[in-house]
Amino acid sequence: MSLLEIQGLGISFGGLKAVNDVSFKVAPGEIVSVIGPNGAGKTTLFNMISGVYQPGRGSVSLNGRAVTGVAPHRLAEMGLSRTFQNLQIFQEMTVLDNVLAGYHLTERGSVWADLLSLPGMKRRAAEARSGARKLLERVRLDKAAEQVAGNLSYGALKRLEIARALALNPNILLLDEPAAGCNAVETEEIDHLIAELAASGIAILLVEHDMKLVMRISNHIVVLDHGEKIAEGDPATVSRDPAVIAAYLGTEEEEPAHADG
Amino acid sequence: MAGRNKWISLGVLALLIALLPLFFPSGYYYRVGALIFVNALSVVGLVILIGYAGQISLGHAGFAGIGAYACALAPEHLGLHPALAVLLGAVVSGVMAALIGKPILRLKGYYLAVATLGFGILVSMVLTNERALTGGPDGMNVADLGLRGLLRDMGWRLSGGEFWYMICGVVLLIGAWLALNLFDSPSGRAMRALHGSEVAASTVGVDVPRQKLRAFVISAVYASVAGSLLALQNGYITPDVAGFMHSVEMVTMAVLGGVGSVLGATFGAAILTLLPQVLTVFAEYEQLVLGLVMVLVMIFLPQGLLPSIARRLKGRDE
Numbered sequence: 001m002s003l004l005e006i007q008g009l010g011i012s013f014g015g016l017k018a019v020n021d022v023s024f025k026v027a028p029g030e031i032v033s034v035i036g037p038n039g040a041g042k043t044t045l046f047n048m049i050s051g052v053y054q055p056g057r058g059s060v061s062l063n064g065r066a067v068t069g070v071a072p073h074r075l076a077e078m079g080l081s082r083t084f085q086n087l088q089i090f091q092e093m094t095v096l097d098n099v100l101a102g103y104h105l106t107e108r109g110s111v112w113a114d115l116l117s118l119p120g121m122k123r124r125a126a127e128a129r130s131g132a133r134k135l136l137e138r139v140r141l142d143k144a145a146e147q148v149a150g151n152l153s154y155g156a157l158k159r160l161e162i163a164r165a166l167a168l169n170p171n172i173l174l175l176d177e178p179a180a181g182c183n184a185v186e187t188e189e190i191d192h193l194i195a196e197l198a199a200s201g202i203a204i205l206l207v208e209h210d211m212k213l214v215m216r217i218s219n220h221i222v223v224l225d226h227g228e229k230i231a232e233g234d235p236a237t238v239s240r241d242p243a244v245i246a247a248y249l250g251t252e253e254e255e256p257a258h259a260d261g
Numbered sequence: 262m263a264g265r266n267k268w269i270s271l272g273v274l275a276l277l278i279a280l281l282p283l284f285f286p287s288g289y290y291y292r293v294g295a296l297i298f299v300n301a302l303s304v305v306g307l308v309i310l311i312g313y314a315g316q317i318s319l320g321h322a323g324f325a326g327i328g329a330y331a332c333a334l335a336p337e338h339l340g341l342h343p344a345l346a347v348l349l350g351a352v353v354s355g356v357m358a359a360l361i362g363k364p365i366l367r368l369k370g371y372y373l374a375v376a377t378l379g380f381g382i383l384v385s386m387v388l389t390n391e392r393a394l395t396g397g398p399d400g401m402n403v404a405d406l407g408l409r410g411l412l413r414d415m416g417w418r419l420s421g422g423e424f425w426y427m428i429c430g431v432v433l434l435i436g437a438w439l440a441l442n443l444f445d446s447p448s449g450r451a452m453r454a455l456h457g458s459e460v461a462a463s464t465v466g467v468d469v470p471r472q473k474l475r476a477f478v479i480s481a482v483y484a485s486v487a488g489s490l491l492a493l494q495n496g497y498i499t500p501d502v503a504g505f506m507h508s509v510e511m512v513t514m515a516v517l518g519g520v521g522s523v524l525g526a527t528f529g530a531a532i533l534t535l536l537p538q539v540l541t542v543f544a545e546y547e548q549l550v551l552g553l554v555m556v557l558v559m560i561f562l563p564q565g566l567l568p569s570i571a572r573r574l575k576g577r578d579e
Contacts, residue, residue, distance in 0.1 A: 050464060051463075052460055052463075052464075071463065072460070072463040072464045073463045073464075073466050073467055073468050073469070075464075076463075076464060076465060076466035077466060081464065081465075082464050084460075084461065088458040088460055088461035089457070089458070089461070090453065090454050090456075090457030090458060090461065090462075091457055092453070092456070092457055092521075093450075093453055093454070093457060097450055097453070100450055101450050101451065101453075101454040101462070101465055101467070102465045104447060104450070104451055104454075104465050104466045104467050105465075105466040107447045108447045108448070108451070109447060111448050111475055111479075113446075114442065114443055114446035114447060114448040114449065115439045115442055115443055115446075115479075116439070116442065117442040117446065121446055121447065124447070125445075125446065125447065128447075164461075164465060165464075165465075167465070168465060168466065
């Protein structure tokens, strides 16, 4: 059974079809990667799935429920969590508070409890805090917990975003270029982390430019070019596909096709 | 960590309120102190709106006007006790804030500033023009709270200045306590998160428009209670309390002191309340000075006075 199902999804910006007629499925515990050249529409696709953009065409369903165009905070309640290609960190907050924000759905209560610091609020916040510290340990940021997040290095912020996304205890996680800007060691760590998460049953949808990483960990790969799905399959199949090779390396015949499109 | 900071902030504030009268050269300064606390209370409300949630209001004096005139009108026309009139003003302000904020806060950008600007001017115009009810620009008398008489009967004699100094100081402490509780609570974190990144806040499950509305309503209630206290202690109120300049004054106090910090906000309120008392010429150039302070703080101390000083001291320690 698929957890996330995308049917004919598309969106246009000022007449330009940024994403057109893309369909695929993600099952629990499966790692599905979306790859393609720059500007292929990968992040736009992520933004539609996570409710940041309203899709122009097609549908998204999560756990069998139609969720096309549903607001991001509602999708979060249904177990969908994501990270961002261009970091979206709460810069002025501490590292710990960033992860605690990820516990919003489990620690929130009435505003009166918050204003008056009632015991119920304190208990929920304490539970969230102990969970957040464990997650920070997992991404090796426990020592930086009280620092202001804006002071962290780029690689550390990438890991912080993953920790925050995991705080939601998601059943599907969208990772938008988690290894971008990371060195070889950090990339390997992220590689292990993703594999671990998938093994624990979380479905992973990944956008990544590091082809070695993608080929190593993906169960299934979807290739986009100019907003359209040009190929899909397991890593071995996709890497031999002539359309994929053409999209990445370019071919003589390809040029006029672009002029027509 | 944050929990300890809360008690330090509250302790400092309580000590200042308790010890300051030792240095007062005359009874008049109790009045000035009470005025500082009232202004600080509305500025603490703005810390929640601007500092936590990152939204700007240019019409908060409108809520102060509602609170003030609730205390002037409700006892006379509805036979309400002045203490209950404070509550009525707070409820009306909260409901008004919800009505204005609900449609506006769905939009991104500074629409709230424009909408509240209009709202503030509207309140001030109504208070000025409804002469039959409000006495127009001349203002109107406000009934006595009655508590001071009660205390006197119990054998505790306080001057008007001392009494209001105490009441406003206690209310400010309560307001600061609530705001500091909020800071380190799920709602406060959600507000600060959407301030940092609305899209990231929404993907972790924060209902962004709802949290913005919460901050706006809470801050409106702060301004309303401050307006009520002002009316009650003066025994007299004019539409100036709801005027645009009062709104700008509040924002300037918040920005000067440090919009992210409750203690800083109190500091900003103290400075800008004291200035016209110390320099009487300031009264004529008040608008000029407010504008200048705002511009200078934005350029040189974007974090506000107190946090910038604190940072510099900390930097020297290390």
